[in-house]
Amino acid sequence: MQTPTAAMLVIGDEILSGRTRDSNMHFLARALTDHGIRLAEARVVPDIHDRIKQAVQSLSAAYDHVFTSGGIGPTHDDITADAVADAMGAAIDVRADARAILQAHYDARGQELNAARLRMARIPDGAALIDNPVSAAPGFSLGNVHVMAGVPSIFEAMVASVLPRLTGGPPLLSQSLRVLWPEGEIAEALGRVAAAHPEVSIGSYPFTLNGAQGSNVVVRSQDGAAIDGVMAELSRLFPDPA
Amino acid sequence: MQTPTAAMLVIGDEILSGRTRDSNMHFLARALTDHGIRLAEARVVPDIHDRIKQAVQSLSAAYDHVFTSGGIGPTHDDITADAVADAMGAAIDVRADARAILQAHYDARGQELNAARLRMARIPDGAALIDNPVSAAPGFSLGNVHVMAGVPSIFEAMVASVLPRLTGGPPLLSQSLRVLWPEGEIAEALGRVAAAHPEVSIGSYPFTLNGAQGSNVVVRSQDGAAIDGVMAELSRLFPDPA
Numbered sequence: 001m002q003t004p005t006a007a008m009l010v011i012g013d014e015i016l017s018g019r020t021r022d023s024n025m026h027f028l029a030r031a032l033t034d035h036g037i038r039l040a041e042a043r044v045v046p047d048i049h050d051r052i053k054q055a056v057q058s059l060s061a062a063y064d065h066v067f068t069s070g071g072i073g074p075t076h077d078d079i080t081a082d083a084v085a086d087a088m089g090a091a092i093d094v095r096a097d098a099r100a101i102l103q104a105h106y107d108a109r110g111q112e113l114n115a116a117r118l119r120m121a122r123i124p125d126g127a128a129l130i131d132n133p134v135s136a137a138p139g140f141s142l143g144n145v146h147v148m149a150g151v152p153s154i155f156e157a158m159v160a161s162v163l164p165r166l167t168g169g170p171p172l173l174s175q176s177l178r179v180l181w182p183e184g185e186i187a188e189a190l191g192r193v194a195a196a197h198p199e200v201s202i203g204s205y206p207f208t209l210n211g212a213q214g215s216n217v218v219v220r221s222q223d224g225a226a227i228d229g230v231m232a233e234l235s236r237l238f239p240d241p242a
Numbered sequence: 243m244q245t246p247t248a249a250m251l252v253i254g255d256e257i258l259s260g261r262t263r264d265s266n267m268h269f270l271a272r273a274l275t276d277h278g279i280r281l282a283e284a285r286v287v288p289d290i291h292d293r294i295k296q297a298v299q300s301l302s303a304a305y306d307h308v309f310t311s312g313g314i315g316p317t318h319d320d321i322t323a324d325a326v327a328d329a330m331g332a333a334i335d336v337r338a339d340a341r342a343i344l345q346a347h348y349d350a351r352g353q354e355l356n357a358a359r360l361r362m363a364r365i366p367d368g369a370a371l372i373d374n375p376v377s378a379a380p381g382f383s384l385g386n387v388h389v390m391a392g393v394p395s396i397f398e399a400m401v402a403s404v405l406p407r408l409t410g411g412p413p414l415l416s417q418s419l420r421v422l423w424p425e426g427e428i429a430e431a432l433g434r435v436a437a438a439h440p441e442v443s444i445g446s447y448p449f450t451l452n453g454a455q456g457s458n459v460v461v462r463s464q465d466g467a468a469i470d471g472v473m474a475e476l477s478r479l480f481p482d483p484a
């Protein structure tokens with residue numbers, strides 16, 4: 001089968017201003033790779049309705065799945081749910097199932113489900129809720145768009161809730177070879193290997209260790225045997241310097 | 243003056259597969275904010291010529307500046323320079339000034355400027371070189387696109403080389419108020435303050451401390467006095483619980 005593709009959309013002024021360093025993209029990238037879904041693009045946009053809407057429409061049309069993080073809390077700058085509903089042409093209002101989840105959560109803590117918190121029960125028509133075991137307020141899947149919280153602990157829990165629903169392909173496998181030569185010394189031979197083996201994807205990433213330059217060569221494929229074959233060839237080509 | 247806008251384009255399969263966690267976006271976001279340039283969007287794309295080309299064209303048309311990271315080394319997967327040249331309609335070949343920089347660098351180390359390393363002297367016609375004090379191989383600015391290395395130490399040095407050339411606006415200032423109430427308790431009052439003060443942008447970011455929920459409220463503007471006024475109002479509204 002074809003490996004499904006995905007995009008991630010990180011939503012939040014605080015990422016673009018540098019106040020907060022995003023960690024959700026890296027978490028999702030690893031989780032999708034393990035699940036056999038290929039993350040093909042990621043974007044970060046500010047808390048502006050039309051920017052969110054346009055990005056959702058563009059990514060939703062281009063990829064099998066879109067995962068968003070951020071902007072689904074109770075404050076005025078949390079506008080993701082409404083922007084996604086608008087992008088997908090769905091109506092949105094407080095929904096009974098989401099409201100019941102929040103009511104139970106706040107009742108149990110003796111807190112009030114006030115108007116601000118009730119905004120977190122705004123769920124588009126036709127969306128399926130995504131469970132939030134951390135703080136109750138749910139995410140949702142609308143069409144191929146999966147809307148999740150920005151707080152990393154909640155985002156990660158929501159990814160764990162939603163991924164089992166999605167059909168992945170065979171996971172993308174990889175092996176690395178640590179070559180104790182600078183990239184410039186191995187590049188020509190490595191390029192020939194890459195050209196001869198289109199069944200794998202080969203990346204090279206430089207490193208410096210105790211002042212010496214080396215290259216981490218990564219071979220990726222869904223076919224483990226193909227990786228093994230190329231790794232054997234690379235190990236012969238680039239033995240450790242004696 | 244209008245604050246210039248910018249986009250960042252992170253290029254690399256290793257980011258999207260989750261092998262590597264990008265740190266350049268966060269570094270650039272902070273550096274641009276300090277320099278008075280507003281980072282308005284960021285994207286991550288894989289090492290695919292047409293994906294890089296399309297992203298560069300789209301972002302270059304939409305923003306005052308585009309900053310790229312990754313894909314300018316000597317190996318077969320380093321295709322950024324050619325893709326950017328293609329996107330901007332510029333010819334590209336080994337250029338004498340870049341070649342001279344590399345020749346001096348490798349001569350000084352007794353290393354060979356071989357064909358692979360010479361690829362790093364491929365610079366589009368009309369581009370200005372960006373100094374690389376770490377490992378010599380230059381980046382370049384072509385039109386409003388600034389092409390830099392992906393290795394964080396080199397990326398950061400190149401940002402330091404290129405930013406002084408670019409005219410920034412007044413820097414975006416911000417102040418934070420740590421409110422010891424959950425977002426759901428302050429959201430309505432905070433929303434009224436935000437609506438009454440369009441001259442500032444107000445964001446709210448939840449935190450948990452010793453099991454208690456709080457909110458970091460961030461007020462942003464280029465006008466320091468406007469921030470001071472709103473911060474005073476917020477401090478009156480949300481005093482620490484006695």
